[in-house]
Amino acid sequence: MDDRRDGEGGSDAAPEDGGQASPRRGSRLRSLLVDLSPLQQSPAFARLWIGTSIAQIGAQVTIVAVGLHIYEITHSTLAVSLVALWALGPMILAGFVGGALADTFDRRKVSLITAVIAWTSIGTMALIAFLRVELTWPYYALAAVNAASATIMGATRGAMLPRLLLPQLLPAAAALNGITMGLAVTVGPAIAGILVASVGVPWTYLLDAVLFTGAFVGILGLPAMVPDGKKSAPGFGSVVESIRFLRGAPNIRATFVWDLTAMIFGTPRVVFPAAGALVLGGGPVTVGVLTACFALGALICGLFSGPLGFVRRQGRAVTLAIAAFGVCTALFGVVLLVTSLAGGGIAPSEPIIPAIVLAGIALAGAGASDNVSAVFRTTILQAAAPDDVRGRMQGLFYVVVAGGPRVGDLLAGGIATLIAIWAPALLGGVVIVAIMLLLLRFARGFQRYDAHSPTP
Incomplete structure (x- = not known):
């Protein structure tokens, strides 16, 4: 079933150009600005985008805060670099596993479950920081869990967008998501630096836990989204099948x-x-x-x-x-x-x-x-x-x-x-x-x- 027909991503009355024609006949400046049609024509996408934008800022806050925290504990640049190394393997595994899950089960449920896991990892990080735990491995492990969860959420979200939007609106949606990431990478580290210096690392982690609730708002507003077509059980065979398709x-x-x-x-x-x-x-x-x-x-x-x-x-x-x-x-x-x-x-x-x-x-x-x-x-x-x-x-x-x-x-x-x-x-x-x-x-x-x- 195409969820765009349920009033969330357009309607049969939509013009063939996805509603983009009339705004484009305005001023030249307006034609250069980002196309907001996906937000206007799909309430579900709008909620998802807003929620993701808020959560992404928090994610960047934590990425910087973890590095500063590890350096505060160890005074070692190498120890800071190990945060990314610990996360790399789980992220790659999550990319394959998460994609298979998104092609087997209701994508809304997959996103919601992984969001709960990600939020739990952030909350646990804040808790042990408040308890002044100075062992590095719990932070490495929790950062890896958070990164893997974010990877699954991202893969599932990307698979959902064509079900929420008309095909001609996908470039505009990708541009809006680019704004989200650019804003997060620009604003998040600055917020992290200010907060770590002023109120400390634990409160900085806690801010991410609060901001991450935006992800739940976006996901809960989605319709059920069971994949169309043939479904294969997640596992090695599913990965092989996807590689065969890619060939x-x-x-x-x-x-x-x-x-x-x-x-x-x-x-x-x-x-x-x-x-x-x-x-x-x-x-x-x-x-x-x-x-x-x-x-x-x-x-x-x-x-x-x-x-x-x-x-x-x-x-x-x-x-x-x-x-x-x-x-x-x-x-x-x-x-x-x-x-x-x-x-x-x-x-x-x-x-x-x-x-x-x-x-x-x-x-x-x-x-x-x-x-x-x-x-x-x-x-x-x-x-x-x-x-x-x-x-x-x-x-x-x-x-x-x-x-x-x-x-x-x-x-x-x-x-x-x-x-x-x-x-x-x-x-x-x-x-x-x-x-x-x-x-x-x-x-x-x-x-x-x-x-x-x-x-x-």
Whole structure:
């Protein structure tokens, strides 16, 4: 059953363009702004989006708070890095298992159960922090449970959206979700830093537990959503079946391969601390600025994402967006290279403001390009995948999102150690552009992908 016919995501009276035509005939500025049609036409999606937006801010608060807490206990950067390492395996496993669950059971119930697990892990973290437990393993374990639950929730939510919205509204929904993440990554860490410094870590965890109730509001407002078509019991056979499907789905497969290319070769965030200390100056403040600039670029892109809903050749758009991402990443590397050469290899005593501004602009461009790519990759995945495998494809999407940047971190760290701080961004950006230019020429099928006739 298509839940959009139940008054939650549109009606038979909806115009063929999904209700987008009349607002587009307004001012040029309005046509550039994010398309709010998904919020207007699907109350269920609106509730889900609002609830998720609130919960995501809390999630970012906890991510930063856990790192600060572990450092407060151990005074070890390595111990802080282990938070991500502990979470990686459970996140990857949750991507496969959660996708299978979403293709077998009522997706609303799957989301609700995993939300309860996630909320319990956050509440437990706050409780043991109030009790002044200073063993690190409980925080590692609870952070891993929380990350795995969030992965299952994300995969299930992605599988539900095509049942809540008309197909032509999926790009706008993806752009709105991009705004959610950009806002969370920009605001959440700032809130965490202020709260940890002012009221302490336990109260910061507690804020996330309170904000997470937004997720429940969004999920409880959804209709029941049992997957259409053939259902297979979750397990190894279900995973094998999804991989078999992926082998015959070149367009969906391309979205994963293209994204992995960008993330493996274009993730220079591990050099931010060294760049702040040795090249740009400003230390931790500069690191915060560089990190925020990437998120700010994605946020601004989301706010001005209106024209993305009219793009038909979405595969070609993904390729060009990732090429632009590569250009911006390489420009960040150029800023580091030129600044390093100008400083003669001597660490600056004060922040070099012009270089920091240029580096921030390059990273903002990378964030914006990445957001464009994410909008179209998400849309292709949701529109082209049949409903009976959509959850598993969303789960695999989260595996790629979780694993790709970690491989990129490892590669960037190795290149920076062997060559220089500027090398991962500059060389990686050039590699990305070269690969995308080759794919433009030789991956013709994906370049011809038509949003009006989505095929896997």
